[in-house]
Amino acid sequence: MRLATWNVNSVKARLPRLLEWLAETGPDIVGLQETKVAAALFPSAEVEELGYEVAAHGDGRWNGVALLSRVGLEHVSLGFPGEPGYEGEPGEGLLLDEPGLRRPEARAVGADCGDLRVWSLYAPNGRTPGSAHYEYKLDWYAALRSALRDELSRQPALVAFGDFNVAPTDDDVWDPAAFAGSTHVTPAERQALADLRALGLRDVVPAPMKGPHPFTYWDYRAGMFPKDQGMRIDLVYATPAVADRVAGAYVDREARKGQGPSDHAPVVVDLS
DNA sequence: ATGCCTTATTTCATAAGA
Numbered sequence: 001m002r003l004a005t006w007n008v009n010s011v012k013a014r015l016p017r018l019l020e021w022l023a024e025t026g027p028d029i030v031g032l033q034e035t036k037v038a039a040a041l042f043p044s045a046e047v048e049e050l051g052y053e054v055a056a057h058g059d060g061r062w063n064g065v066a067l068l069s070r071v072g073l074e075h076v077s078l079g080f081p082g083e084p085g086y087e088g089e090p091g092e093g094l095l096l097d098e099p100g101l102r103r104p105e106a107r108a109v110g111a112d113c114g115d116l117r118v119w120s121l122y123a124p125n126g127r128t129p130g131s132a133h134y135e136y137k138l139d140w141y142a143a144l145r146s147a148l149r150d151e152l153s154r155q156p157a158l159v160a161f162g163d164f165n166v167a168p169t170d171d172d173v174w175d176p177a178a179f180a181g182s183t184h185v186t187p188a189e190r191q192a193l194a195d196l197r198a199l200g201l202r203d204v205v206p207a208p209m210k211g212p213h214p215f216t217y218w219d220y221r222a223g224m225f226p227k228d229q230g231m232r233i234d235l236v237y238a239t240p241a242v243a244d245r246v247a248g249a250y251v252d253r254e255a256r257k258g259q260g261p262s263d264h265a266p267v268v269v270d271l272s
Numbered sequence: 273a274t275g276c277c278t279t280a281t282t283t284c285a286t287a288a289g290a
Contacts, residue, residue: 009289010279034289036280061280062288125290165290184290219290220277227273231290257274263289 001071001245001271002027005120005161005234006255007217007264011035011066014262015043021255022050025268028071029113031120033163033264035064039106042066057109064106065122065162071114079104080147084139086124088132107140110151116242117155119148121162126183134183137165141192149199157241160201163217163264164235166193168203171213172232174224184233193235201237206249206267214251217264225256234267245271 004027008014011032022030035042035058042056053073058064067073083104110119121144126137152158166189170176179185197203208214215230224230236249249269256265 013279034279125288127288127290179290182290217290223273223276226275233290260278263278 001029001114003029003118003159003161003236003269003271004266005031005033005163005236006266007033007122007163007234007262009034009036009262009264011037011043011064012041013260015046017255017260017262019046019050021252021266022047022052022068025252025266027268028069029116029118030068031118031161032066032068033064033120033122035066036060036062037064055109055111057106059106062105063122065109065120067109067111067113067118067120069111069113069118072112074112077108077110079106079108080110080119080144081150082143082146083108084136084143086133086136108144112155115157117151117158119158119160119162121160121164123163123165125165126189129181129183129186137183138188138192141189141195145192145195145199148196148201152199152239156239158201159236159238159242160196161234161236161238161267163233164193165233166190167231167233168193168235172215174213174215174229174231184231196237200239202240202243204236204238204243204246204249204269206236206251206269208251209253215265216251216267218256220263234264236267236269238269242271247272
């Protein structure tokens with residue numbers, strides 16, 4: 001059984017590469033993030049041709065997550081109970097009584113895939129520590145923790161993977177000094193990850209294809225990928241029932257090369 | 273080393289990403 005998670009940074013822009021990668025890699029269950037497309041406009045037909053069932057959750061311009069599975073796809077959840085929406089900065093010009101303003105964004109989709117409960121997650125960025133978006137990020141993590149705790153009481157074989165937008169340790173960024181005062185490395189964000197692990201989830205750390213760090217994201221700018229100036233923010237959190245079956249895991253940095261890549265690389269996990 | 277931003281949209285400018 002092969003699992004994979006990949007922030008594709010627009011499934012429409014990435015479709016040729018995604019289809020090629022699926023055919024080459026052959027994952028059984030795939031979580032996608034930042035699909036940036038409404039659910040009805042997800043390219044389901046092209047993916048189904050490769051033998052996958054599709055569950056897509058989308059807002060349109062931003063966010064968007066999906067699950068692809070060729071081992072079954074049932075009991076789909078679009079978002080999770082208690083998931084907050086972004087209410088904006090004070091004075092940002094958003095009307096709090098605008099219909100739908102606080103509607104949760106498309107950042108989580110869950111499903112039963114074979115004998116696994118699987119969640120594809122795209123955590124809020126946070127923008128700047130202390131901002132309304134940062135508070136939203138922490139609130140989203142707190143709600144996620146509650147939702148996963150309830151799920152774990154029913155299904156002990158669970159995987160929550162995706163773009164967590166937090167580097168768990170200083171070893172997970174190319175230069176800790178470069179992130180002083182930034183999101184993704186603050187104690188509160190790292191505590192949010194620790195709180196998830198305290199539920200019984202394990203961080204399945206992949207092997208890098210090259211170099212010492214299993215980074216999964218490199219900024220498009222300034223040649224940061226060839227210099228391996230990246231971050232490990234795409235994570236696979238699994239319960240012991242799943243983590244004990246891990247036979248291998250790697251970051252597919254080949255998918256970050258060449259023409260028109262995403263700025264994230266896929267993480268691939270093989271289960272015995 | 274496999275390159276020196278990219279995406280979608282209210283598009284020729286902007287917001288967001290991390």
